[in-house]
Amino acid sequence: MSEKKNFLETIDNVSGREGRTNSIQQIRYVCSIAALHSAAAIPRVIPIVHCGPGCADKQFMNVGFYNGFQGGGYGGGAVVPSTNSSEKDVVFGGEERLRELIAASLNILEADLFVVLTGCIADLVGDDVGSVVSEFQEQGVPIVYAETGGFKGNNFTGHELVTRAIIDQYVGPYDGPREQGLVNVWSLLPYHNTFWRGDLAEIKRILEGIGLKVNILFGTESQGIAEWKSIPKAQFNLVLSPWLGLQTAQHLEETYGQPFLHVPVIPIGAKETGRFLRQVTDFAGLDPAKTEAFIQSEEKTYYRYLEDFADFYAEYWWGLPAKFAVVGDSAYNLAITKFLVNQLGVIPGKQIITENPPEEYREAIRGEYHRIAADVATDVEFEEDSYHIHQILRQANFGHKPPIIFGTTWERDLTKELKGSIVEVGFPASYEVVLSRSYIGYRGALTLIEKIYTTTVGASA
Incomplete structure (x- = not known):
């Protein structure tokens, strides 16, 4: 570790950027073309990538495999057709190669929609992908395209590009009636969030439960392109995240005149979930009595489990982390920060956000951490580089007890160094096998509590 530290410090000094290098150690996201997972997350949608050899496979191995071992689904993983662009395509252009690949894919693969995504090569050489795709669109082929070269941003950026492409090129204009009680949900990033499938199922x-009809849009609970086609009919859009999905909701407001509700805190546990459901009820004009009946029913079950858990929590307090x-x-x-503070009474030590949110959203995100609870506020740091992240954690004051770290596989060795416990909750999570697990809402919160204290008890054994 000391040799690595000295080496990195040498590069930092050479770079002259006050401790910063020109590279990122142990990445926390991938490039824009990884939004192929956003396409593959829609049932019976298949992405087609126009990029260099290995690009799609690397995205799958990073985001879909060594991240909960989620698999590729119907249209992802090994299914994704690729032009595997070569030097010849750089010199002469790759449009004809893409045209041939699309035609071959239509002959071999069955899909309700194809989504063409471009990589760095196609975008740099200026291939007119839109023209190629339009040839097939004019023939009635359900196909769209998004320019997702790596320099456009990371896979969060690519996700917004893909959703907008489907809305503009496939869903298209609409001036019909609205369906009261129908909502479009824009929330977690498919595949990048290790638990997205179970989480979206719980959100739906x-x-x-409070009376809405839900276009969840991604995952096993989605009805596929039928839901996407009904997007303009929805009463409103729900953005359930600190910032991801806001651009899409704003575009839908401009395109279809749809209002949207932005709820930055994804609810975990009874307190936040109840608050969330009441907020949605008020915005949508739903029957509050029905909402309260649902909340009471869910809380009755939720707190019954917590009553039994309280025996463990009261007797084992000496062995549980405090920060x-x-x-x-x-x-x-x-x-997770809100849940741990408000439901479990654990003290926040360090909160580090890693996906590089756009600068215009950061102040609002900081504000949420300043009101974690009535008497609890904390600061949040934005950092992408694991070297600097781990330095921050080493310097943090976790008190006299070992901390619990909610992080990724990259934090495993550091957690051992700090003599703490780790719960992997994000990309990459290569020590978790995830099928339908959820950590949000009522049911997900119980699963998260089980995971937390199974981990801490095991660490103290």
């Missing part, structure tokens, strides 16, 4: 369940750190994207970071 609790929203349906915690969260390292991960803003959505889970904020949600």
Whole structure:
């Protein structure tokens, strides 16, 4: 470790950027073309990538495999067709190669929609992908394209590009009636969030519980392109995240005149979930009595489990962590921090957001951490580089007890160094196998509590 530290410090000095290098150690996101996972997360949608050899495979291995071992689904993973652009395509252009690949894909693969995504090569050489795709669109082929070269940003940026492409090129204009009680949900980033499938299922369940019809749009609970086609009919859009999905909701407001509700805190546990459901009820004009009946039913079950858990919590207090750190994207970071403080009474140590949110959203995100609870506020740091993240954690004051770190595989060795416990809650999570697990809402909170204290008890053994 000391040799690595000295080496990095040498580079820092050479770079002249006050301790910063021109590279990022142990990345926390991937490039824009990884939004192929956003396409593949929609049932019976298949992405087609126009990029260099290995790009799509690397995105899958990073985001879909060594991140909960989620698999590729119907249209992801090994299914994704790629032009595997070569030097010839750089010199002469790759449009004809893309045209051939799309035609071959239509002959071999069955999909309700194809989404063409471009990589750095196609975008740099200026391939007219829109023209190629339009040829197939004119023939009635359900196909759209998004320019997602790596220099456009990371996979969060790519996600917004893909959703907008589907809305503009496939869903298209609409001037018909609105369906009261229908909501479009824009929330977690598919595949990048390790638990997105179970989380979106829980979001849909609790929203349906208060009387809404839900276009969840991604994952196993989605009805695929039928839901996307009905996006303009919705009464409103719900953005359930600190910032991801806001651009999409604003675009839908401009395009279809749809209002949107922005709830920055994804709810975990009874307190936040109840608050969230009442806020949605008020915005949508739903029957508050029905909402209260649903909340009471869910809380009755939730607190019954917690009553039994209280025996463990009261007797085992001496062996439980008092302070915690969260390292991960803003959505889970904020949600977990609020839950731990308000539901479990653990003290925030360090909160580090890693997905590089756009600068215009950061002040609002900081504000959420300043009101974690009535008497609890904390600061949050934005950092992408694992070297600097780990230095921050080493210098943090976690008190006399070992901390619990909510982070990623990158924090495992550091947690051992701090003699703490780790719960992997984000990309990459290569020590977790995830099928339908959720950490949000009522049911997900119980699962998260089980995970936290199973981990801490195991660490103290």
